[in-house]
Amino acid sequence: MTQIYDLAVVGGGIVGLAHALAAARRGWRVVVLERDRHAVGASVRNFGFVTVTGQQAGACLRRARRSREIWAEVAPQAGIAIEHEGLVFAIRSAEALAVIEAFASDPERGAGCRLLESEEAAEGFPVLRREGLLGALWSPHELRVDPRHAVARLTAWLAETQGVEVRFGVTVTAVEGGWLATDAGPVHAGAVVVCPGADLEGLFRHRLAGFDLTKCKLHMLRLAPQPAGWRLPGGVMRDESVVRYLGYAELPQAAAVQARLAAERPELLEMGIHLIATQDADGGLVIGDSHHYGDPPAPFDDARAEEAILSLAFETLEVPNRRVVERWTGIYPSVPGRQALIDAPGPAVRLVLVTSGTGMSTAFALGEEVVADLAGERARLAGVAE
Ligand SMILES: Cc1cc2nc3c(=O)[nH]c(=O)nc-3n(C[C@H](O)[C@H](O)[C@H](O)COP(=O)(O)OP(=O)(O)OC[C@H]3O[C@@H](n4cnc5c(N)ncnc54)[C@H](O)[C@@H]3O)c2cc1C
Structure with missing residues (x-):
């Protein structure tokens, strides 16, 4: 007998899993179809940094706040460790200080954050290099999970406890209403959400061509475990x-930071480089990143990106073990x-792409929104109140 699902999700990255969770919470029968034998896309290659502070005011910030709540709720149930909480924004130029002062004094953007002067920042966060440190912004909102484990654990938890069927090694080749063609036979579902990540050459290729899409390639590094007791705050x-973060970049003071970078370190702007550092349970540091745009992405990696990322890390942090x-x-x-891009290529079909580096931070809220929308559509079609 053909099994009919309420929702079929294409893609087992964080965006697909977020939709599966939102639908399972409504009691829907959900199947996730993932091409690879386990997820190896952006969702396992990122920092695992659920960033709230600095997200663009409006939908993105709202989604980040809601997604952070869901991570905090789901992580302990799914056996996902929160490696660290909060964000330290180290301020090393007068121009950046002006931006962060404006940011911190804005009750909406800077809610819950605290601006520390240089002495206080150096005392409070001894892993920061004192030399050149003008101050720091402390945000308590962020969570950090190790994406290599988190995505796999979340998938297993959805399957084991939320009734979600997860089928790996299944490529979806066409979506026609509630019917999906796959290389493992047809799948029938009342609604479909396609979350293909950076695969713009597959499903709805021609439709996606109507958006101003490109691809962004990021360089990442992992440094060896640091000595016991050396922990990022x-x-x-x-x-x-x-x-890079629109919550800061949209402030008028940010233009001066851009101008200084253009004058002093144009290679950072050229390669879209800024520093994010997070720490794994074993003490290893995950640092990055660069942003190289182009479709297809260049097959070759600019060696200057790694040098620049390391230089920012070592200027900012007292790192005892610098081995990559x-x-x-x-x-x-x-x-x-x-x-983010949410498109409706057909009734009860949604195409959902996070078109920025914010998927770990916003996917859970996006999933809730899209599934609520589909629930409303389903109810309208059935002529009943949702
Ligand atoms: C280096 C890096 C660092 C980042 N850091 C952060 C961060 O710290 N915080 C943050 O919030 N965001 C971060 N991001 C962004 C975040 O990782 C992405 O927004 C998010 O992972 C996108 O999730 P996704 O599920 O859409 O894509 P993916 O994780 O790429 O998953 C898409 C999945 O769809 C599958 N698929 C595609 N087509 C088909 C098909 N036809 N049939 C079956 N399966 C299919 C693919 O195999 C893939 O597994 C970072 C991104 C990168 C690359």
Whole structure:
């Protein structure tokens, strides 16, 4: 007998899993179809940094706040460790200080954050290099999970406790209403959500061509475990992030940071480099990143990116063990100025792409929104109140 699901999700990255969770919470029968034998896309290559502070005011910030709540709720149930909480934004130039002062004094953007002067920042966060430190912004909101474990644990938990069927090694080749063609036979579902990540060449290829999509390739590094007791107080960023995170970048003071970078370190702007540092349970540091745009992404990696990322890390942090133990790149779809794309290629079919580096931070809320929308559509079609 053909099994009919309420929702079929294409893609087993964090965006697909978030939709599966939202639907399972409504009691829907859900299947997740993932092409690879386990997820190896952006969702396992990122920092695992659930970032709230600095997200663009409006939908993105709202989604980050809601997603953070869901991570906090789900992580202990799913056996996902929160590696650290909060964000330390190290301030190393007068221009960045002006941005962060404006940010911290805005009751909406800077809610719950505290600006520390240089002495207080150096005392409070001894892993920061004192030399050149003008102060720091402390945000308590962030969570950090290790994505290599978190995505696998979340998938297993959805299957084991939430009734979600997860089928790995299944490629979806076409979606026609509630019917999906796959290389393992047809699947029938009342609604479909396609979450393909950076795969813009597969499903709905021609439709996606109508958006201003490109791809963003990021360089990442892992440093060897640091000595016992050396712990980051939270995720760490610094001045250059002012240009990349729209919650800061949209403040008028950010133009001066951009101008200084253009004059003094144009290679950072050219390669879209800023610093994020997070720490794994074994003490290893995950640091990055760069942003190289193009579709297809360049097959070759600019060696200057690694040098620049390391230089920012070592200028900012007193890192005892500087040995690089892993390097990788990750790719996400990108639309200039747009954080996420939700499209409706057919009735009860949604195409959902996070078109910025915010999927770990916003996916759970996106999943709730899209599934609520589908529930409303289903109810309208059936002529009943949702
Ligand atoms: C290096 C890097 C660092 C980042 N850091 C952060 C961070 O710290 N915080 C943050 O919030 N965000 C971060 N991001 C962004 C975040 O990782 C992404 O927004 C998010 O992972 C996107 O999730 P996804 O599920 O859409 O894509 P993916 O994780 O790429 O998953 C898509 C899945 O769909 C599957 N698929 C595609 N087509 C088909 C098909 N036809 N049939 C079956 N399966 C299919 C693929 O196999 C893949 O597993 C980072 C991204 C990168 C690359």
